[in-house]
Amino acid sequence: MEKIVIIGTGCAGLTAAIYAARGGHQPLVLEGRQPGGQLTTTTLVENFPGFPGGIDGPDLVLKMKEQAEGFGARFSYAEVTAFEPRDGCVAVKADDKWIETRALIVASGAAARYLDLPGEEKLVGHGLTSCATCDGAFYRNVPVCVVGGGDSACEEATFLTRFASKVYLIHRRDKLRASKIMADRVLKNPKIEPIWNSTISEYLTTAEGEVRAVKLKDTKTGVESELEVKCVFSAIGHVPNTAAFRGKLQTDENGYLLKTHATATNVPGVFAAGDVSDHVYRQAVTAAGDGCAAALDAEKYLANLGA
Ligand code: NAP
Numbered sequence: 001m002e003k004i005v006i007i008g009t010g011c012a013g014l015t016a017a018i019y020a021a022r023g024g025h026q027p028l029v030l031e032g033r034q035p036g037g038q039l040t041t042t043t044l045v046e047n048f049p050g051f052p053g054g055i056d057g058p059d060l061v062l063k064m065k066e067q068a069e070g071f072g073a074r075f076s077y078a079e080v081t082a083f084e085p086r087d088g089c090v091a092v093k094a095d096d097k098w099i100e101t102r103a104l105i106v107a108s109g110a111a112a113r114y115l116d117l118p119g120e121e122k123l124v125g126h127g128l129t130s131c132a133t134c135d136g137a138f139y140r141n142v143p144v145c146v147v148g149g150g151d152s153a154c155e156e157a158t159f160l161t162r163f164a165s166k167v168y169l170i171h172r173r174d175k176l177r178a179s180k181i182m183a184d185r186v187l188k189n190p191k192i193e194p195i196w197n198s199t200i201s202e203y204l205t206t207a208e209g210e211v212r213a214v215k216l217k218d219t220k221t222g223v224e225s226e227l228e229v230k231c232v233f234s235a236i237g238h239v240p241n242t243a244a245f246r247g248k249l250q251t252d253e254n255g256y257l258l259k260t261h262a263t264a265t266n267v268p269g270v271f272a273a274g275d276v277s278d279h280v281y282r283q284a285v286t287a288a289g290d291g292c293a294a295a296l297d298a299e300k301y302l303a304n305l306g307a
Helices: 011-022 038-043 057-068 132-136 151-160 180-186 284-305
Strands: 001-009 028-030 075-076 080-085 089-094 097-106 110-112 143-147 166-170 192-195 197-204 211-218 224-228 231-234 238-240 270-271
Touching: 001 011, 001 284, 011 028, 011 038, 011 057, 011 097, 011 284, 028 110, 028 143, 038 057, 132 151, 132 231, 151 166, 151 180, 151 231, 166 197, 180 192, 197 231, 224 270
Parallel strands: 001 028, 001 097, 028 075, 097 270, 143 166, 143 231, 166 192
Antiparallel strands: 080 089, 089 097, 110 238, 197 211, 211 224
16 A cells, blocks of 8 residues: 555656655655656746756756655656545556555646647657657758647747748637747747638648648638648647546546645545646646645645554
């Protein structure tokens, strides 16, 4: 029987691990499919307090992991696929093995969304991706596009100008949702061309199944046109990673975990932290704050149990 199991190694999970480990609970941290969370797919993080010159996302999570390990947190790459409340504890199925724990912190984050167009699944990795940091360098001196109008889309578009000959920013409205500083950076960059009031209605591929162009649809007039790009970077938001908890932990209509008070969920001993339960702020620093709160709530829960 574990005392505290933490699912996820983004900012929320790792901060929870630092607090729980420093509290002497030697938490078991399950890393899942995307160790390090969304920060591993970003570049410079400029707004995490304490780093005036910014810090690379992957570096930030590595440092957090090192800090948690230093206090005695244990890490396992297992992925959680099922969950059930049991008598006096809860259990998670990780890589086919059930693990029982008194307290569970769910910090499984959220995954990138795609447009939900036909054939999309097969195109991921063949000219369709959600990670400019991971795949941008494959598209040197060719035109690419980014879909979306938020901070992610602006960040991806700006980063891609290092490699691509041209970056089209395709947005369904005529105004960016992104923060002013990020939007200004994009609008001033001569290598980025915004395409307003447009969505992608179809991916056009080569005989080998690689993206060669996209079909655009004007959201105001309905007129369709073709745009030649070698890669589409999807930056249209995220879906929470809560499939393993469906029907057991309460969620909102979009699948985000609901908290009953502080970080507690509807199941005693289960706490939620970070993007898996936050569709409003979704910042590295708010996720870290959430992780801290969840670890403190879990500690208090264990103390009340006398565990
Ligand atoms: P977001 O703010 O939710 O933006 C998603 C964008 O995708 C919106 O512009 C939205 O259009 C568009 N979109 C959604 N569904 C679409 C669809 N089906 N077809 C076409 N377009 C669609 O998501 P995000 O940019 O990933 O940002 C998430 C959070 O992370 C935000 O709080 C953001 O501030 C933060 N973030 C911060 C940084 C940073 O500060 N360095 C970097 C990245 C992200 P509409 O505008 O029309 O809704």
